[in-house]
Amino acid sequence: MTDKTLLQDLSARGLIAQMTSEEELEQHLAEGSVTLYCGFDPTADSLHIGSLVPLLALKRFQQAGHKPLALVGGATGLIGDPSFKAQERKLNDDSTVAGWVEKLKGQVSQFIDFDCGANSAEVVNNLDWTRGMDILTFLRDVGKHFSVNQMIAKESVKQRIDREGEGISFTEFTYMILQSYDYQQLNASHGCTLQIGGSDQWGNITGGTELTRRMNGNKAFGLTLPLITKSDGTKFGKTESGTIWLSPAKTSPYAFYQFWLQTNDADVYNFLRYFTFLSIEAIDALEKADAEREGRPEAQSVLAREVTRLVHGEEGLVAAMRITDALFSGNLSDLSEADFEQLQLDGLPSSSLAGIDLVETPLTTLLSDAGLAASGKQIKDALQRNAVIVNGAEKGMDDNMKAAEVFAAANGTYGRFFLVKLGKKKHHLFVI
């Protein structure tokens, strides 16, 4: 951030949804290093790309000289945030949540610097200050500051209260109080004066700024980041095969890279602003260049490279690009035997044919079991349209019962590799 302030840059990127007292916050950030926090609740064993915007925001603040605290919700994760959720959620048991907390700590830590002097990041866990609290203290010291009338009026729980057919338990209703208490605690212990989060967190954040003012007598700020939406109205971060996770064990760097590469033209420049550290000027220039050029825009590949590097490092990016080049360039013949082995290691979905009775097993079963499609019906559909390609050769329904022939060693590359393509985008490597 050279000539612009942090808030101006965030605003230019479209990364600010709401703020408490904008002018005062601008001034507060200008006065020196501010300690801020953002919470991540353990609802699975990995974060997904929905958490990327706040994670990168913490990093943006740190780069601007502020001190980020990443809060992992060991306590709040046991309760479940009702904000804008249509339904009550199932409770996870505490050993599960504790396990997830550990995983999230590691993930969160990738993005922020823990060793850069005064504004080094810290990871905190709200279970630390909630676990020992007894219910009477909670009700008298904390609960007394909250008005149920106000809590009910919050937009975030409105659909649970108004909507026919749904309700909200006291447990989830209390979530807001717990999160507010976190802020108050961090304000007292770390001098934290800013909380950031997704726009769905606005109600919880303002709850915290008020509690901090009431209990600590301190001014505290809040800032929310926009919910990422797609131009076609579908949900961001989900694909046919599920959520895009940050953990390479759950979403391979290759799949991750592909996800970004497939971004719509209508979204890609926004995503560059949200998910990368490229300057606004550079992004604008790219947009202009793409518009002037005929054909395929450059932006998707820039986005895919930048984000994959941020999440999976240079190594993950190289692996992802290696697979992509091999699969989509069309010249598989250039690949050496060692390259095929590397592709498996790099995360190209693959499976072994060892032990499978190829004479008895139809391709529909074989390919759906391998995960190329959800059911044999879909494979059948693809076969009927000649959308199944094995080592470059189209296969049809006639080949369905001829798996032994299709996957005969003599037909394999180097006598044992079969690259199966279903449709334009799905690839799977079979190995004898």
Next chain:
RNA sequence: GGUGGGGUUCCCGAGUGGCCAAAGGGAUCAGACUGUAAAUCUGACGCGCGAGCUUCGGUGGUUCGAAUCCACCCCCCACCA
């Protein structure tokens, strides 16, 4: 505890004795067109290559035949207490 309304295939939501594997929409998948885009059009969409098999909260029952009728049970919601 009382009264009323509900639980249908991934989601929403029709369906009140056979014509129901179950309308319609959404999501998803494949094809055409393209740029591994969007939009549009076509097809698929419980499972099975197929013959066929298994579903409509659960368990029993009535019936030649039930998602639809009966009994009991479970769960959800609203209002009242």
